[in-house]
Amino acid sequence: xxxxxxxxxxxxxxxxxxxxxxxxxxxxxxxxxxxxxxxxxxxxxxxxxxxxxxxxxxxxxxxxxxxxxxxxxxxxxxxxxxxxxxxxxxxxxxxxxxxxxxxxxxxxxxxxxxxxxxxxxxxxxxxxxxxxxxxxxxxxxxxxxxxxxxxxxxxxxxxxxxxxxxxxxxxxxxxxxxxxxxxxxxxxxxxxxxxxxxxxxxxxxxxxxxxxxxxxxxxxxxxxxxxxxxxxxxxxxxxxxxxxxxxxxxxxxxxxxxxxxxxxxxxxxxx
Numbered sequence: 250x251x252x253x254x255x256x257x258x259x260x261x262x263x264x265x266x267x268x269x270x271x272x273x274x275x276x277x278x279x280x281x282x283x284x285x286x287x288x289x290x291x292x293x294x295x296x297x298x299x300x301x302x303x304x305x306x307x308x309x310x311x312x313x314x315x316x317x318x319x320x321x322x323x324x325x326x327x328x329x330x331x332x333x334x335x336x337x338x339x340x341x342x343x344x345x346x347x348x349x350x351x352x353x354x355x356x357x358x359x360x361x362x363x364x365x366x367x368x369x370x371x372x373x374x375x376x377x378x379x380x381x382x383x384x385x386x387x388x389x390x391x392x393x394x395x396x397x398x399x400x401x402x403x404x405x406x407x408x409x410x411x412x413x414x415x416x417x418x419x420x421x422x423x424x425x426x427x428x429x430x431x432x433x434x435x436x437x438x439x440x441x442x443x444x445x446x447x448x449x450x451x452x453x454x455x456x457x458x459x460x461x462x463x464x465x466x467x468x469x470x471x472x473x474x475x476x477x478x479x480x481x482x483x484x485x486x487x488x489x490x491x492x493x494x495x496x497x498x499x500x501x502x503x504x505x506x507x508x509x510x511x512x513x514x515x516x517x518x519x520x
Contacts, residue, residue, distance in 0.1 A: 268472075269332035273306035275468030277395060277511050279365060280457030284312060287361050290519060291389040296360035300383055302349035302376065303367030307333030307342070314339035317360075321345060323352050350375035352383065359383045361391070368392035368516075369432050373440045377518075381446035384520040390447065392437045396512040397473055401461055401502070408497040409470060412490040416474050419484035427474060437516040447518030454514055461509040463502040467495050 288294060296317040301310040304322030306329050313320045314337075322344040324330040333344050347353055349364070349371050362380040364371070380390040398409035420427055432440075442450040461469075470491065471477075480487055 269306055269328045272472045273332050273336055275465060275472045276308055278308045279312050282455045283513055283515060284316060287389050287391050290517060291360045292387060293360045298359045299361045300359045302364045305329045307337050309363060309365030310342055311337055314342050323347050323349055350379050352379060354383055356382045357385050359388055361389050364392040366394050368437055369434050373432055377444040377446055381520055386520060388520050390518040391515055393513055393515040394434050400510040401507050405498050405501050408494040412470060412494045415486045415490040419480055419487050423483055441516055441518040447520055449519040452516050457511045459509050460506045462506045463498040466498045470494055
């Protein structure tokens, strides 16, 4: 991880006590349609090796366990990596403490290399070079991200979006940039293409479907962008919009479980 990337992660509170457990409990895992797509592009129904860069708590890493002989999650944030190990039972999944740009893994052995909701935290060029080094010819790199908020109910979605906007404005005002402010997600596929490491690049959109209750939606909002205490009482509007979201979710969703759709934007490079 570059010094700038490490600074971004530290300022966002992703290594603060307790945040990794919240992240793992409430963030979504990649849908089958997304994993099917990458396996098809890699030309391998069952991968020999999948490497998940910036794997966080292993939500995406674990998704590959039934689809690959071996899966390796790479994570430099020790709090996230510890949570990943504690939450993962599959014998064919392991985690290494390393930077996404310098994994120490053997070259040319991976069928698929992913950055799941993480590429925007990384200095792109060295990570793309490392991904290409890890992949066999014809292997696939994918940086994929989900849209926030998920689609649940118009009133709830609107309250979630207002909270996300308040957080974003507070970050800009207080000099707490998120990774996407430095390396925008909309530029991922252009960076993959411009790197020269991949013979084919494109963006694909798919979605995941599931169910969500008020607690799950509030937890998801709590996990987006790091703990609210990073604002150190200098952005009361963030707390206000969060409480408004909580009230809206509890009032509208009640004690029930509601259908949820999450859009995924998948930026692909084939070596």
